Amino acid sequence: MNASEPVSRSKFAVFGAPSFWARIGLTVVFVAIAFLASLSLQHLFPYPFLFLFFGAVMAGAWFGGMAAGLLAVVLSTVLVDYFFVPPFYSFAVNATASSYFAAFVVCALVASWVSSSRKKNAEALSVARDQLELRVLERTEELRESNIELQEREKALLHSQAELARLSRVMSMGELTISIAHEVNQPLTAVVTHGHACLEWLSADPPNVSKARQTTQRIIQDGTRAGEVLGRIRALFNNEMPEKAPLDINRLIEELTWFVREEAANRGIVIRTELASGLPLITADKVQLQQVMLNLIMNGMDALLEKGGDKEIVISTRRSGDESEIMIAVSDSGVGLTPEQAEKVFEPFFTTKPHGIGLGLSISRSIAEAHAGRLWAEPRATGGAIFQLAIPIQQQADYV
Amino acid sequence: MSSSNAIVFVVDDDPSVRDALSNLLDSVGLAARTFGSSEEFLSFSRPEVPSCLVLDAKLPGMSGPEFQEELRRTGIQIPIIFITAHGDVPMTRKVMKAGAIEFLTKPFQKGELLGAIRHGLEADESRREDQAVVSALMSRYEKLTTREREVFDLVTTGLMNKEIAAKLGLSEITVKIHRRQVMIKMEAASLADLVRMADKVKTQSSP
Numbered sequence: 001m002n003a004s005e006p007v008s009r010s011k012f013a014v015f016g017a018p019s020f021w022a023r024i025g026l027t028v029v030f031v032a033i034a035f036l037a038s039l040s041l042q043h044l045f046p047y048p049f050l051f052l053f054f055g056a057v058m059a060g061a062w063f064g065g066m067a068a069g070l071l072a073v074v075l076s077t078v079l080v081d082y083f084f085v086p087p088f089y090s091f092a093v094n095a096t097a098s099s100y101f102a103a104f105v106v107c108a109l110v111a112s113w114v115s116s117s118r119k120k121n122a123e124a125l126s127v128a129r130d131q132l133e134l135r136v137l138e139r140t141e142e143l144r145e146s147n148i149e150l151q152e153r154e155k156a157l158l159h160s161q162a163e164l165a166r167l168s169r170v171m172s173m174g175e176l177t178i179s180i181a182h183e184v185n186q187p188l189t190a191v192v193t194h195g196h197a198c199l200e201w202l203s204a205d206p207p208n209v210s211k212a213r214q215t216t217q218r219i220i221q222d223g224t225r226a227g228e229v230l231g232r233i234r235a236l237f238n239n240e241m242p243e244k245a246p247l248d249i250n251r252l253i254e255e256l257t258w259f260v261r262e263e264a265a266n267r268g269i270v271i272r273t274e275l276a277s278g279l280p281l282i283t284a285d286k287v288q289l290q291q292v293m294l295n296l297i298m299n300g301m302d303a304l305l306e307k308g309g310d311k312e313i314v315i316s317t318r319r320s321g322d323e324s325e326i327m328i329a330v331s332d333s334g335v336g337l338t339p340e341q342a343e344k345v346f347e348p349f350f351t352t353k354p355h356g357i358g359l360g361l362s363i364s365r366s367i368a369e370a371h372a373g374r375l376w377a378e379p380r381a382t383g384g385a386i387f388q389l390a391i392p393i394q395q396q397a398d399y400v
Numbered sequence: 401m402s403s404s405n406a407i408v409f410v411v412d413d414d415p416s417v418r419d420a421l422s423n424l425l426d427s428v429g430l431a432a433r434t435f436g437s438s439e440e441f442l443s444f445s446r447p448e449v450p451s452c453l454v455l456d457a458k459l460p461g462m463s464g465p466e467f468q469e470e471l472r473r474t475g476i477q478i479p480i481i482f483i484t485a486h487g488d489v490p491m492t493r494k495v496m497k498a499g500a501i502e503f504l505t506k507p508f509q510k511g512e513l514l515g516a517i518r519h520g521l522e523a524d525e526s527r528r529e530d531q532a533v534v535s536a537l538m539s540r541y542e543k544l545t546t547r548e549r550e551v552f553d554l555v556t557t558g559l560m561n562k563e564i565a566a567k568l569g570l571s572e573i574t575v576k577i578h579r580r581q582v583m584i585k586m587e588a589a590s591l592a593d594l595v596r597m598a599d600k601v602k603t604q605s606s607p
Contacts, residue, residue, distance in 0.1 A: 200427035
C-alpha cells in the first residue's frame with residue numbers, strides 16, 4: 001500500500017471534488033429555493049419570513065465553502081432587501097426596517113461562517129480518520145509480516161539449536177572415539193579369531209564339524225555384540241528433532257557409564273554410581289538427557305586431569321524432598337569451582353579447558369530448562385564440584 | 401610344534417577374545433590356559449613345560465607393559481606376545497626393547513599370531529634346555545673339591561700344568577692327577593669341552 005493513495009481513497013474522492021462553478025450554481029439554487037419557499041409562505045406571517053435564507057446560506061457554505069457562503073449572503077441580502085423588507089419591490093430600506101435588515105445580514109454572515117468552518121472541520125476530521133484507518137491497515141500488515149518472520153526465525157533457531165546440540169554431542173563422542181573403537185574392536189577380534197579356528201576345524205582330517213558349529217555360534221554372538229555397540233553409538237549420534245517419551249533415568253546412566261568406563265579407566269578414574277531404586281519414569285528426550293549426562297561426566301573427567309591421588313566420579317540419583325523432582329548429581333574430586341565460576345560455567349563460550357569451545361554446559365542448561373528442569377553447580381564439601389540436574393516427575397507416571 | 405606338552409597362556413580382560421583365542425589354539429592342537437587378569441596368571445602355579453604368554457597390552461589394574469616389567473623383576477622368564485587394539489609406537493618400542501616376541505594389533509591374522517607363538521615356544525624350550533644343561537653342569541661342578549676347582553679355573557684360563565703347579569705350590573704330577581679327576585667329574589671329552597663348560601659356570605656363578 002502506498003502513502004500517496006489515501007486522498008484518492010477518501011470519501012471526497014468517491015463523490016469527486018465539486019468544481020468552482022458547480023459550487024456557485026449549487027449556492028444559487030439553494031438561495032433560489034429559499035427565495036421561492038419564503039415568497040410562497042410569506043402571506044402566512046405578519047413579519048418578513050427570512051429564516052429559510054439562513055438555511056440556504058448554511059447549505060451554500062457547507063457544500064461550497066466560505067466563498068459560496070458569502071455569495072449566498074449577498075444574494076439573500078439583495079433578495080430580502082427587494083422582496084421582504086419594506087418598502088417592498090425596492091432596494092431602499094426605511095428606518096424602522098434598517099435594524100431588522102442589519103440583524104439579518106449579520107446573522108447570515110455568522111451562519112455562513114459557522115457552516116463553512118464546521119464543514120472544514122468535518123472534512124479535516126474525515127481526512128484524519130481515513131488516514132488513521134490507512135495507517136492501521138499498514139501497521140497490521142507490517143505486524144503480520146514481522147510475525148511470520150519471527151516464526152521463521154524461531155524455527156531456524158530451533159534448528160540451529162538442535163544442530164549445535166548435535167555437534168557438541170559429536171565433539172563429546174569424539175573424545176571417546178578411542179574407547180569406542182576398542183569396544184567395537186574386541187568383538188571383531190573375537191569374530192576374526194573364531195573364523196580362523198573354524199577353518200582349522202573344517203580342514204582337519206576328518207573335519208571336526210561339531211567344533212566348527214560351536215565356533216560359528218560364537219561368531220554369531222560376537223558379531224551381534226559388535227552390532228549392538230554400533231547401535232548404541234548411532235543412537236547417540238542421531239540427528240532427529242527432540243522427542244519426549246517416558247524414560248528410566250537409571251538405565252540411561254548405566255548405558256552411558258558403559259560408554260565412558262573405558263575412557264575413564266585409561267585416565268585412571270573410577271566411575272561409581274549410587275542409583276536410587278524405584279524411581280518413577282520421567283518424560284524426557286533420551287538423546288538430549290544423554291548429552292547432558294555425557295557432558296557432566298566428561299567435564300568431571302577433565303576436572304580430574306590435573307589432580308593426583310584418588311580420581312573418582314560419583315553419579316547418583318534420588319527423589320527430591322517433596323517428591324516433585326528427580327535429582328541427578330555428578331560429583332568429582334577434581335580441581336573444584338569458586339562460587340563465581342559455579343554460575344559462569346553456564347555462560348556460552350566460557351571455558352577453562354585449553355581446547356574447549358565453552359558450549360557444553362550452556363547447551364546442557366538449556367536442555368534442562370526445555371524439560372522444565374534446572375541445572376546448577378556447587379563446590380563439593382570435600383573438594384571438587386557437584387553438578388545437579390533436577391527434572392520434574394510427571395503426574396500419573398508409571399513406576400518402574 | 402616342537403613339544404607336545406607346551407602350554408600357551410592368554411591374559412585378556414575380554415571374555416570373548418579369551419574364548420576365541422582358546423578356540424583357535426585348540427583348533428591347531430595347542431594347549432591353552434586363559435586368565436582375565438595378570439593377578440590370576442601370577443597366582444596360577446605353572447607347570448615346568450615350554451610355554452609362552454599372549455598378553456593384552458591394555459588390562460584393568462596393571463597394564464601389559466607394567467606386567468612385563470613385573471615378571472622381569474621377579475625373575476619369571478616367559479616369552480611374551482603382546483596383543484592390543486591400539487598400539488602406539490612408544491609402547492611398541494618399549495615392550496620390544498624389554499624382550500617381547502611380537503606386538504600384534506587386534507584383530508590379528510592367524511599366521512602372525514601362531515608364528516609368534518611358535519617362535520615363543522621354541523625360544524622357551526631352548527631356554528629350558530640350556531637351563532637343564534647348565535644346571536647339570538653346575539651340579540657336577542659342585543662335586544669338585546676346592547683344590548680341583550682351583551685347578552679347573554686355572555686350566556681353563558689356558559695355563560700349562562707347570563705354571564699351575566708353581567701357582568698352587570704343588571708338584572706337576574699332583575696337578576696332572578687333579579686335572580684328570582676334573583675331566584672325569586665334569587664329564588669333559590677334551591680341554592676345549594672343559595673351556596666351554598667353564599664359560600657357562602662363570603656366567604652362572606658371577607651375578
